[in-house]
Every structure is written in structure tokens, then in C-alpha cells.
Amino acid sequence: MSDNAGGEVVATSEGPGHEHGQEEVQLNIFRGLPGEEGQQVSYTVPFVTGMVVLDAVHHVQRNIDTDLACRWNCKAAKCGSCSAEINGKPALMCKTRVEDLPEGPISVAPMRSFPLVKDLVTDVSRNYEINASIPQFTPADDPSEGPWRIQQEDIERVYEFRKCIECFLCQDVCHINRDHGLSAQYFGPRFFVRVASLEMHPKDVLDRREQTRAEGGIGFCNVTKCCTDVCPEHIHITDNAIIPMKERINDVHWDPLRALGRTFRRSSDGSVSTS
Amino acid sequence: MSASAPPSVDLQGRASRDTLGWLDKLRRDAPWWVYPVTVVVALGLFSLYAAWTSIIAHPSSYGPYLSPFYSPQIWVTGPVSPAIWVVWAPLIFRASCYYYRKSYHRAFFWDPPACARPEVRKGKYSGETRFPFVLSNLHRFTMYITTVVLAFLWYDVARALIYNGHWYLGLGTGIMLVNVILLTGYTSGCHSLRHLVGGGLDCYSCSAYRRARKKTWNVMTWFNLRHSVWAWASMISVVAVDVYIRLLMSGLPDPHILLG
Ligand code: SF4
Numbered sequence: 305m306s307d308n309a310g311g312e313v314v315a316t317s318e319g320p321g322h323e324h325g326q327e328e329v330q331l332n333i334f335r336g337l338p339g340e341e342g343q344q345v346s347y348t349v350p351f352v353t354g355m356v357v358l359d360a361v362h363h364v365q366r367n368i369d370t371d372l373a374c375r376w377n378c379k380a381a382k383c384g385s386c387s388a389e390i391n392g393k394p395a396l397m398c399k400t401r402v403e404d405l406p407e408g409p410i411s412v413a414p415m416r417s418f419p420l421v422k423d424l425v426t427d428v429s430r431n432y433e434i435n436a437s438i439p440q441f442t443p444a445d446d447p448s449e450g451p452w453r454i455q456q457e458d459i460e461r462v463y464e465f466r467k468c469i470e471c472f473l474c475q476d477v478c479h480i481n482r483d484h485g486l487s488a489q490y491f492g493p494r495f496f497v498r499v500a501s502l503e504m505h506p507k508d509v510l511d512r513r514e515q516t517r518a519e520g521g522i523g524f525c526n527v528t529k530c531c532t533d534v535c536p537e538h539i540h541i542t543d544n545a546i547i548p549m550k551e552r553i554n555d556v557h558w559d560p561l562r563a564l565g566r567t568f569r570r571s572s573d574g575s576v577s578t579s
Numbered sequence: 580m581s582a583s584a585p586p587s588v589d590l591q592g593r594a595s596r597d598t599l600g601w602l603d604k605l606r607r608d609a610p611w612w613v614y615p616v617t618v619v620v621a622l623g624l625f626s627l628y629a630a631w632t633s634i635i636a637h638p639s640s641y642g643p644y645l646s647p648f649y650s651p652q653i654w655v656t657g658p659v660s661p662a663i664w665v666v667w668a669p670l671i672f673r674a675s676c677y678y679y680r681k682s683y684h685r686a687f688f689w690d691p692p693a694c695a696r697p698e699v700r701k702g703k704y705s706g707e708t709r710f711p712f713v714l715s716n717l718h719r720f721t722m723y724i725t726t727v728v729l730a731f732l733w734y735d736v737a738r739a740l741i742y743n744g745h746w747y748l749g750l751g752t753g754i755m756l757v758n759v760i761l762l763t764g765y766t767s768g769c770h771s772l773r774h775l776v777g778g779g780l781d782c783y784s785c786s787a788y789r790r791a792r793k794k795t796w797n798v799m800t801w802f803n804l805r806h807s808v809w810a811w812a813s814m815i816s817v818v819a820v821d822v823y824i825r826l827l828m829s830g831l832p833d834p835h836i837l838l839g
């Protein structure tokens with residue numbers, strides 16, 4: 305940083321590729337370490353047509369503050385590494401074009417729902433723990449079946465979920481993690497997407513509904529759809545994954561007709577069915 | 580920032596700001612409080628009107644027309660408003676609709692008021708795991724009943740078409756028809772119904788019946804994607820039918836054509 309003496313810090317740089325001459329971009333980037341208060345540091349970087357916020361952050365890293373920490377990998381909105389909060393909204397830095405943002409300084413901060421590592425980098429390991437707790441794809445153990453032939457109509461629903469790039473923006477924006485701090489009892493939208501992709505798979509034979517209800521806390525979700533709003537892959541997280549999972553769980557707990565049917569079946573043959 | 584960049588499409592093929600429609604732009608650029616305030620006003624007015632028309636006011640019917648708040652007529656001679664016996668189901672159906680849940684959790688309970696905005700409410704959060712919001716799961720139950728009520732509303736339109744032995748084509752018939760179409764569109768996008776029709780299945784190709792269910796599910800998905808639009812439109816049309824019938828009851832003439 306060019307000046308680190310408390311309060312807001314300002315740094316500037318004239319760099320190459322500044323096509324419009326008159327244009328500059330002002331960035332207010334969060335700088336800090338865990339346990340510190342952290343601060344917004346102002347940087348001015350040259351504007352380049354079509355630049356994304358990650359370009360501006362990289363300019364700072366290359367030319368002004370080389371110790372600025374930011375995580376990125378593909379710069380193509382495919383690796384899910386560069387998640388941050390741009391003007392307070394969770395977004396990928398590599399997919400947010402500077403000219404798409406309103407006039408004025410752009411604030412760039414780390415994701416709020418995860419522990420800070422440094423500057424724009426957060427520790428997202430809780431997500432990997434949740435992932436590991438979900439039983440993986442389990443087909444019926446039937447060697448006689450030979451190579452699978454899966455019909456398009458059976459699998460197309462699941463394609464949407466496979467687009468997930470694990471950017472965890474949905475986990476970040478979800479108020480259950482963000483404001484209520486319930487991440488220890490809650491899978492969160494990304495993992496409801498994963499559960500849905502497994503539960504809807506025609507070859508999978510496990511039933512993860514009870515786990516999703518009890519351990520995954522799907523009932524905490526009040527379907528307010530912020531996860532869907534921020535998903536860079538435009539996955540209909542709420543409509544196509546969370547609500548269908550809630551409905552599958554309701555088959556067991558909240559369907560009067562099915563409950564009647566179950567009671568009837570139980571009394572006629574002594575067996576219990578869950579779906 | 581510069582507005583000089585050419586119109587562009589991002590990596591997912593979604594248009595950037597320059598090529599967005601005016602409605603998308605409005606939605607994106609409007610201050611965060613516009614949505615909650617609009618919802619509070621609209622849902623508040625609807626709830627007040629629904630309470631007034633079904634509990635306080637006289638039953639709403641005129642000539643061949645019957646208000647959707649009063650249909651079907653289950654017990655009309657009892658000590659309370661006949662609407663009481665029927666209106667609870669569609670009202671709970673709406674109150675537990677996944678779309679309205681989103682709207683009122685954001686607008687009335689500020690949970691959250693808007694995405695990534697800090698919540699005001701302190702204290703323990705239980706979402707839909709405990710009373711009262713666990714009752715949102717009654718949606719499946721009220722969906723069964725409301726589907727039957729919807730069949731009666733279609734019957735009401737058919738009945739209004741034949742009045743005193745004649746074909747009766749009145750402005751009211753048209754309004755009732757639009758209303759029942761909008762209500763059918765709203766119900767066709769219902770998540771619970773979509774689940775029952777085909778969403779709950781994993782294998783569609785396993786039988787011709789399941790294939791047919793998948794086709795129906797596809798159609799319902801179209802409605803489901805636009806569920807919010809059908810929800811608001813049908814909410815307005817339900818009120819419009821009731822208001823129109825009340826206007827007729829107060830002496831307004833009903834433009835109509837008699838045939839046969
Ligand atoms: S819809 Fe549910 S999972 Fe998605 S952000 Fe809202 S509360 Fe979280």
C-alpha cells in the first residue's frame with residue numbers, strides 16, 4: 305500500500321491499455337487479516353473497455369500493492385475461485401464488468417459468510433465438510449445390467465445441477481449462514497442442489513431425504529431466492545432443487561392423502577412405505 | 580463508469596446492461612426497498628379486501644354471477660357468512676404458496692429484506708422448521724382442496740353462460756372467464772402440483788404413463804417459471820370479479836347479449 309497510516313488509504317497508478325484517456329476506475333478494496341479490524345483501501349486504476357472487476361484487482365496487485373491477496377484461477381467464470389462481494393453483492397470478480405456497475409467507486413470485499421484468510425480470500429472449507437457428509441452417487445449393485453443406457457428425458461433435469469462451479473456465492477448470500485450463523489446445522493443451497501442431483505438421478509438408489517431434513521436443515525430455508533439471484537450459472541436453485549426436495553420430504557411428512565394410503569397399506573399388509 | 584462499451588453478451592449468453600429490457604433494468608436498478616414496499620401494500624390491501632368481502636359484507640352474487648370468494652356455496656343459510664366455509668382453503672393455499680412465501684418473508688418479516696442486506700430482526704431463527712412457518716407445509720393439503728374449488732369456478736362460468744334458459748354473454752361472464760383462466764394458470768405452476776404430476780419421479784422412460792406425466796410436467800414447468808406473474812394477475816382478477824359483482828349489486832347495469 306502506498307500509505308498505510310490509518311483511516312482510508314488512497315493509491316493510484318497510470319497503467320497501459322487505458323483506451324479512453326479520460327476514464328479511471330476507483331476501487332475500494334477490503335484489506336485485512338483475521339483478528340484485525342481491516343479497512344477499505346482506495347485505489348485508482350485505468351479503465352479499459354470490457355474490463356472486469358478482477359482485471360482491476362489484478363492491476364492493483366501487479367502495479368500498486370503486490371501483497372493484495374485474491375483467489376482466482378480461470379478468469380472465465382468456470383473455476384468458481386474469484387467469489388467476492390462487489391458493491392455489497394456476492395458476485396464473481398471475473399464475470400462482473402466494470403461498465404455494468406453504477407457510476408462511482410466500486411467496493412470489493414471478501415465473502416461475508418466465511419472466515420477471513422486475508423484481504424479478499426476466505427476459508428470455504430466448511431463447504432467441503434458438508435459435501436463429504438452427503439452419501440455419494442450409489443447405483444443398484446446389479447452387474448448383469450451391463451453398460452447403462454440412460455434416456456435423455458430421465459437425465460436432463462440433472463444437467464442443470466451439474467453446471468455448478470462451486471463458487472459458493474449462494475452459500476454466502478443465504479441469510480441462514482450470513483445473518484443467522486446457522487451453517488453448522490445447515491447444508492445450504494449449493495448442497496441442496498447436490499442432493500437434488502443425486503435424488504433425481506434415475507440410477508441412484510439411496511434415499512437422502514431424512515438426512516436433508518434433519519442434518520441438512522432444509523426447513524430453515526424460507527425460499528427467499530437470494531441464492532438463485534446470485535448464481536453465476538443461472539441454476540434455478542430454489543425452484544428446481546430446494547422446493548422439489550422440500551416436496552419430496554413432504555411426501556413423507558405433510559401429505560394427507562399419502563398418509564392415508566400408508567395407513568391403509570400398513571393395516572392391510574403390515575408393511576410401511578415412505579414414498 | 581463508461582457507457583461507451585458496445586452492447587455485449589456475457590459468457591453465459593446473458594445480455595449485459597446495454598441490452599437488457601426496460602423491465603429488467605428497472606428491476607435491477609430500483610432501490611432495494613421498492614420490492615418489499617410494493618408487496619406490503621399489495622398483499623396488505625388484498626388481505627383487507629378479502630376479509631371485508633368474505634366476513635363483513637353481504638354475500639356477493641348477482642344474476643348469473645357468483646363471486647369466487649363465495650364459491651362453491653356450501654352452507655348459505657347458516658349464521659355466518661357463506662364464504663367462511665370455502666374461502667379459507669384458497670387463502671391458505673395462497674399464503675403457503677412458495678412464491679408468496681418468498682414475498683412476505685422478505686417484505687413483512689425482513690428475513691431478509693433484500694438479498695445481502697443485513698437483517699433487522701434479532702433473536703433465534705427457525706425458518707420453516709417450527710411454528711408458525713412450519714405450517715407453510717399445509718400447502719399440499721390446501722392444493723388438493725383448491726383444485727376442487729377451481730373446478731367449481733369453471734362450473735360457475737359455464738352456469739353464468741346459460742341464464743333463464745338463454746345464452747347470456749355479459750361483461751361479467753368475460754371477467755369471470757378471464758379470472759378462472761388466470762387462476763388455472765396460477766394453479767398449473769404450483770410447485771406441489773408439479774411435484775405430484777411428475778417432479779417426484781426419477782425415471783420417466785420406465786412406462787408410457789410416466790412419459791405422459793413427464794410431458795405434463797414440462798408444461799407445468801412453463802407455468803412454474805412464470806408463477807409470480809400468474810400469482811399477481813390472478814390475485815387482481817379475483818378481486819376484480821368481486822368488485823364488479825358488487826357494483827352490479829349497487830345498481831350498475833351489466834352490458835350483455837342474450838342469445839337463443
Ligand atoms: S432460498 Fe433458501 S437457500 Fe436460497 S438464499 Fe433463500 S433461504 Fe437460503
Ligand code: SF4
Nearest residue numbers: 468469471472474535
Ligand atoms: S449453485 Fe450456483 S451459486 Fe451455488 S455454488 Fe453452484 S454455481 Fe455457485
Ligand code: FES
Nearest residue numbers: 378379384386398
Ligand atoms: S477466476 Fe475462475 S470463476 Fe472467476
Ligand code: FES
Nearest residue numbers: 676677678769770
Ligand atoms: S407454489 Fe404457488 S400455488 Fe403452489
